Amino acid sequence: MKKILVLMMVLGNSALAQQSPLTLWYAKPAVRWEEALPVGNGRLGAMVYGRTGQEILQVNEESVWAGVKFNDGNADAGKYLDTIRRLIFENHNAEAFALADKFFLATDGGNPPRPARSFRSNQTLMNVNIDYGFEDAEAYRRSLELNSGVALTTFTVNGVDYKQEVIASNPDNIIAVHISASKPGALNAVIFLSRPNPRDTSEKLRDCKVIAAGRQLVLDGQIIDRNGKENKGPEGAHMRFAGIVQVTPSGGTAVAKNGVITVKGAGAMTLYIQGATNYNAVKQDLDPGATVAMAKCRRLLTAASAKTYAAIKAKHIADFSPIMQRVSLDLGTSINASLPTNERLAAVKKGEEDVDLTELYFQYGRYLLLSSSRGPGVLPANLQGIWNQHLDAPWNADFHTNINLQMNYWPAEVTNLSLTTAPLFDFMDRIRPEGRITAKKMYNARGWVVHHCTDAFGKTGVQNGVGWGTFPMGASWMCLHFWEHFAFTLDYKFLREKAYPIMKEHAEFVEDFLVKSPEGYLVTSPASSPENQFVHPVTGKPTGLTYGPTMDNQILREFLSKCVAAAQALRTDSADVARWEAIIKQLPPTRIGKDGRILEWIEEYPEVEPGHRHISHLFGLHPGTEITEQTPSLFEGAMRTLTGRLAQGGGHTGWSRAWIINFYARLKQADSVYNHMQALLAKSTLPNLFDNHPPFQIDGNFGGTAGIAEALIQSHGAYVELLPALPAQWHTGKVTGLCVRGGFEMDLAWADGKLTAINLRSTTGRNLVLKYGQHLLPLSVERGKSVNVPVDQLL
Template sequence: MGNPMKITVTLLAVVTLLSCTASAETANELALRYNKPASTWEETLPLGNGRIGMMPDGGIDRELVVLNDITMWSGSEDPEAINPEAIGYLPKIRELLLAGKNGDAQRIMYEHFRCGGVGSSGGKSKNAPYGCFQMLGNLRINYQYPHQEAADNYQRKLSLNDAVASTSFTRGGITYNREYLASHSDDVLAIRVAADRRGAVSFELELSRPERATISVKGESLIMEGQLNDGHNGDKGVRYLTKVEIVNKGGTVSAGNKSLSLSNADEAIILISTSTDMLDKEYLATVDRLLERAKRFSFVKMKRAHTALYKEKFDRVELWLGEQDNSRTTDKRLAAFQKEEDPSFAALYFQYGRYLIICGTNERTLPLNLQGLWANQVQTPWNGDYHLNINVQMNYWPVEVCNLSELHQPLITFTQSLVPSGEATAKAFYGAEGWLAHMMSNPWKFTAPGEHASWGATNTGGAWLCAHLWEHFAFSQDKEYLRTIYPTLAGAAKFFLSGMIAEPKNGWLVTAPSSSPENGFYIPGDKDRIFVCMGPTMDVQLIKELFTNVLSAASILGIEDGTTARIRETLPKLPPMQISSSGYLQEWLEDYREADPQHRHVSHLYGLYPSNQISPNTTPELAAAARETLERRGDGGTGWSRAWKINFWARLQDGNRAYKLLKNLLEPTAGDEISMSSGAGTYANLFCAHPPFQIDGNLGGTAGIAEMLIQSQDGYIQLLPALPDRWASGSFKGLRVRGGAEVDASWKNSRLLSATLRAETGGTFRVKVPDHVTAVKRNGKRITVENGYIALELKKGQEARVEFIS
């Protein structure tokens, strides 16, 4: 027999080790937590696999689960969008603009130079050809319990580590557990309902939708099917099918007229299979195939496969700013963040953005729209479409730097798909070559001007999308990919080469007509607020960037043709960025009096971020003007506007100001009213409030945090370029840089300690050395610092660990 004392000590050591391990896991767990059911949709928890999703409210007696499919779009192609009379008015509009009579030009545009038909119907287009992204439907679960005492020990959680949500509580001495997932492996939605006492699981299921839905039961399948409005009162609308079945252990399943019920089971899995015919003409067979396949697996096996696929993307990046405070609910942490320092909450928010990208889209489906994948209405705000004057682009700002490069693909594919429509629009409205898109689009490839010139005249939406095509190359260095996108880039350039005109004062080539997104100005002698103009600063920045990227691509691919020659001839004729007498960057060719100096759009700072034409390092005077512009604009604005300002201040290398904007973005808000002047911030489930919810603010916020930690836009890597004082110690792993590398870094007392670079493609990587560093070692050996930089030559797959010694 062994020594009892030794055995006791060993057992204590094992228990202590297990306790410490569990404690460490809890400290590292990334989760949204709540101690009560959701009372509004903005408190529910989003789940998705990029194609389909759901948001359960965790109700105890009655649970509402809102279902989503990213292809649930009404509308269809609209031949009336091409307005044949518009081009006839173009010469007169340009003549008036050249004469400085913007108001007269605008009045003509309001009446004649707009899309045909109703366009987006003012953002309410569910029954118009433009269409609308819509919720799929509602699954209602009515639970029955053997005891009716009040529930206690209630917990509701969304694990970002696993992409699994859960609800648990105790009632009548029985503990009930539910788990929810949108399977990344099996492409169905699944809900597991269990209890720690046999025979205690009973519920009724109902499906519904506010309109255009037929509900039926066939066998033991609950079915919802229908067709959305194509906008022409025809039969071309998107068709959908949803089937729900119960896989039970014990108990009895029974079918009602429009419901399914389960009585006295030990456990049940609710499986939801759904699809539309937008991208899958075999959608009926798909629904059945996915459902039958899912029924063959246990929930444990499905969950394991789902989590493994999800984690392959999610686990690429880590951000450590301190232990997670999982003792408080997320809504309490959100509120407290305004008053106390909680750096780990910023890390949680950062990873939540990555979670929303991974779960909101995938390589084979549509891009994230204004609401990502999630909606609870059939008429979503602003049609839940693709706004091309910042919003859809902001959705994709984090994907490259946050190591989700393949999830750029839906936006890249969508951009290339717009070319035929964009060519028709260029010819019909401007008599120009190439292609363009204006400020809004949809899956039906809408590229025409919007129905109102105050916001619909912006014609650089396609150019902005092309910046994303280039960014994917900048981070990947994939020349074969570059060859596939070059015609799209060159086609966008051709539109501006053939469509710009010379303004009279300096002979600069400018877009005309155009606008600076949604902001207006006043001209002496005209009482109306003016939006229509020539060559707003954002247009010039976008065109210069596009032209430069085309020339860079052509050089890499060995292309020299008429387009590249015309670009070289045209580039010097573009207007320069101008600084007003008051020190801020001008938004227009002339220093007009702004209608709203604190407007939510700060479009003329596109050159600061996401572009790289304004930099404290290379253009200090313009950077100072950008700073003055931001001071003038203020730190308020809608949710996404606050997120954009985080990125601006990060590019200006002001970490504390960027952090202040992050706190502004995370200001708690409630209510779902549509407003652009109040209530902006963040809802209890950490969805960004425009208001109402728009996902761009979440993803712009994640991009902003990454921009505070790493930058690579000036031809070198800069670590911790905008580190706020509040994040004095921390580390990150797996962030990516232009040129094709992954980077890890750690710091303490606001001083960089070490970094590791892993080359995804061979090359020389320049790294800026912080001023506090006196020596640098690579893999333990001291290396040379030249003019404040080190150069790391790496082959593909090679790694270098660098220590920074103060």
């Protein structure tokens, strides 16, 4: 109520009717892509510029990927594995690196196979251009309403009011645009499609063509893969893609000619935008046939375009809004709440506070995850979610499994978006056949493996160089997300049929991959601490290839412990449990260095980059559970580690800053949670609130949302801790709908920094223990019941 009163005083009643607390809005059109606003339905995404001259809707279909399917595991790796391990153990890291660089890197699957230094990129589908032709407009406003998923642009020209709405409907599997004018016959526009040219513009062979027929614009294309200086796999004509825009005017005329559709004298018009490829998600491969993509595109378009825009919009909102409204967050009111979003962000960059913007950022992360990861989509959210304007995107807009893909899903369970994990779990399940081949070829191991990144075709080999890519623990970490889904939902069917088989099979790889170290531990080798290097004690030169780095040990302890818990929950595999428990006891412990910091590697090596963006050796603090207040020396060591990294410039990328927020939430450092949330906004957030790595990379958005939730509620231990890291600046507020492990939803309210109300809903009927400050309260709640917990019992 307080927020509404403040907005009424600032805006007046008429403005309030247009302004929602969960709205990104701007007083000017987007000049660049990073200012455009995203919509998505899990499969299709669009960036809306909101221009009054030539409007641009940059459109993605999730599966538009360059490249083809082949197993990229290096078949020669197994021949040299023991030699590489021996060299590493004997401190001959440079020699080991040279051997691994020659025989461990991914190959292109040819005969004989050639080194393929990286795979190819996710690609944009097309731009839908709407030329309104207006140079000057009044009363301009563009916005994105998070609860409804509607991108709205309004403006006035010559006394006529124009309104453009864009939605990405999940139920109807379509992007729909509705444009209207307040005066009959006042809407005129030219609609055409475009797509970036391939880099090699000297080639006469273009990758697509556009035709206009009837009231449709049809883009028909095929990705032509070529190699430049680096071999990125087989060349040739590969994935086929199609895009169609159908224009349905109300009044006036729509004429197709020379690749454009010209609309004249209409009162309104609807654009139905569809896209498809010949990607087969189950096979992670391409279906043969020149017309597969186009036929799919036409089929999907026909089904949706038979409906009116009003019907599509109503169904879209009825689907989207209830999911977004599962969680609400109120952190107070800011004096800048009435300003355009970019102006609010600019004020934060100058040092001003805006708790409303933090709320908006939190819900924006939920919005982005819901919009980029759900059926009918079949792929998980990639490094850019589902929004990519490039043919060759930064880092290929791929799936990085050395933190980034995992971070994308950190907010999924806790912020009541469990449904978004389905594409991730299906994708990891389908990657196993390639992972089995790679495990056997490279390590002579059972089970399955994936290294530090993969693509839509399920590559599992070592990509982008030995120093970056030697991270077989990517699979172990990904398996933990299966356990987390079970921990939050207690869905035993999911655990039995989906999660445990995947976890158990990867545990087979772990058993075969681990090797005895000179110290007598079971260790990973060859290995790396993601993307970081140390100064070699003998040569004095940088190296990253090593054995038994701290992150690997922490991941394995977490993973194998969850395998044990899963087997025990299902009352199966007692022999496997005994074997896994024995392995856990032989892993190197997390150790503290001379300066009190946690060691990143097996020995206390000097750091090449003391402020490195990856803080991998704190995995055990977050998202792991090894480092807690019950391990005081490690807890203090984690604090010192963070302080040391930050003093050397750490946290300089968006996702790294987001991880730091989660670290400090686990350390119960409320002031640091707030300061780094401010830094995330001030230093790593673009005008449309996208995370800035730089450039744009969406994991910071998801990690930031997760960090805010982590400050409000934690359930990774033996109890559910309430407001564990509440910043003083969030002194009065309320959150509803957060989920905790064990199958509970919780609402919390607080005033002047003190807890004032708790509502608890159980979906499983399990017991739990609440913790607030130093007070514990055991509770038993029946399945399906909701209870208000007396706060005085926790004071």
